[in-house]
Amino acid sequence: MERNQMRRQLALMRQSFFDQGFLDEQFIQLEELQDDANPNFVEEVVTLYYRDSSRLILNIDQALERNPLDFNKLDNYMHQFKGSSTSIGAKKVKAECTQFREYCKAGNSEGCMRTFQQLKKEYAILKRKLEAFFQQARQAGPLETACRSRN
């Protein structure tokens, strides 16, 4: 059945996120929170994350254009961003955040900028993957997510 196939694909996709280190345990926590009262909880949270974090990314971008760099400020922004990223379990993005903060503490402008570019890349990749995932989930039907929430 197509549906079954879709669901299987979905399951595989989901598993790959974990296997490839894009997402961590936190994502599962979100899935567990999804229930009848909030059937699209995970998607809502992810959407919210991307909306809010884009603002932060903008701030950091702007801050990185300054000369000299205000590491304190950058660190603050990144702290916020990191906190946000942990909310959905964005593992790779989180790693970049940590790296960025290290460079901030060391006052390494070059390192900061490089890391941030990397961060944005990971951020975008994950976004794409999740969007595809949710789209697939919608197509596969509610059963998929319902099953998951019962786990």
Add this chain to the structure above:
Amino acid sequence: MENGFSSPRSESFPAGLRVLVVDDDPTWLKILEKMLKKCAYDVTTCHLAREALNLLRERKDGYDIVISDVNMPDMDGFKLLEHVGLEMDLPVIMMSVDGETSKVMKGVQHGACDYLLKPIRMKELRNIWQHVFRKKIHEIRDIEHENIDIIQMSRNGSDLSDDGHMYCGEDFNSKKRKDFDKNDDKDFSDHSTKKHRVVWSVDLHQKFVKAVNQIGFDKVGPKKILDLMNVPWLTRENVASHLQKYRLYLSRLQKENDLKASFGGIKHSDFPPKDPAASFGHQSSINLNQNDVANGYQFCGSNFVAQDAETKNNEGDLKIVSEIKRTLTADVSDPQKMRSSQSFSHSFASLETEASYPAFDSTNPPEFSWSENPETQIKKEHKPHLQLEDGYSQLPPHGQQHQIPINQLQSDPAVTSVLSLTGRDMSGSIEIKPLFNECKSKNVSHVSPTESAIDTFPVQTKSQLINHQSFEPISTVISSMKPQGFNLSITDLESCQRNLTSASDPNFAPINEDLTVWLQGDYYRMNFGQSIDFIDYDDPGFLAEVPFYLYDPLTSDFQCPIDSTTECPIVDQGLFIA
């Protein structure tokens, strides 16, 4: 707040726990909300710290626990933590993505019950109710132990040369919350660690008195008393401090008796005013948070903050005041003043620190009157003692014992006198009346339920009263009384009022209302944060005070400005609560 236990929610506790979540990250806010809801908690979310504080202040008893992020744009999470701890005394859990030891330590230092690291698991949230529960237990225990604290306090500062370390209830509570490392109330090493505190119940005191009498007052010594009393858990230390208080009490009684002879029994203790005017304003010393143990503490703190400056000078002023008093008034005041000065000076001194009014409350429980005054049976723990400002001397003795300190400031503006009128001994000097009237009117204006619990009724030293030039209003703090106590006080007030009114003029009547009003007000809700802006003491405040002698030794912070105006007879408190 006993919501968890007394409200209908309690059956299903921890379900229905009212949680306030504060986080500027909308994603986390959403997640936490969902998680907490899954725990069957009652969740309120907030993006901003300011908003959170507003919510908390609006509904004082509206929440059981607060969870807050450390990094927030408008206010540092630690600051919020402090505020909540001080004002509302709720358990606060901190959250952060940053798990650095220093940060965690900071959280603990500021009083956080717990520090969670993001990403937060739901299982971590499931158990947050334990913090609420723990706090409740501690509060109950604290209330019961307040007496002890007071005793100990007095012990510490009993030399009447207190340095303002008198703790106030607030201290305790806040200390409990944030005093992880800074256990700096050296004076009260006990209370913060919840040691067993001695509650000098009526029975215990009877035993004590019996032992003392047996030994012979002259030869008495703590060890001997202890042996005679035969109370296993009592320590020599406990007895020693109690003995000290007893001695003070007796000597005070002595003087009062003398005064009584001349004045018909109204005693008032005077406080040497510290500074002119200024001090009075802040003498909202009598912060009786009698019943408001939990909240009261807050009051004290605030009160005292205001009084800080004042109290410091008290000691020095005491002498001056007494001098002045002596000259101004008849002998009456003198002894009282001296006496009271002494006793109060300490309190003033200690006022700096958090007033230990709450302590008073706690001391109340073990009330027994050492004097023969029958009415000094203050059985209840939080018996509100109304202090009616002057004029009340007219109160005919009646059963209730209200310690009504009447502050009459003598000419010395700095003098804040607290006229204590025991309900019984209000055979007042008529002179007080005029003062009172004035005060009254002023008081009325000041009295407002919305005011912080600290209702200071400034006592005005109206020169008219007794050649005082400036009657500094004494800010007596009317402690917030807990509901139960509150009723009591109202009754007391009423009776006092009645007495007063009958004795004097109808002017007093309104006072009653005022008193009632503010008693009813959320006095106990005094926001700690608000500095007590004591009304300028134009009016003699009503001092609802616990018998001041109770406070004397106990809480140096008890600022009972006791100013014995000439006219003001000293009130015999008749209660010695040790």
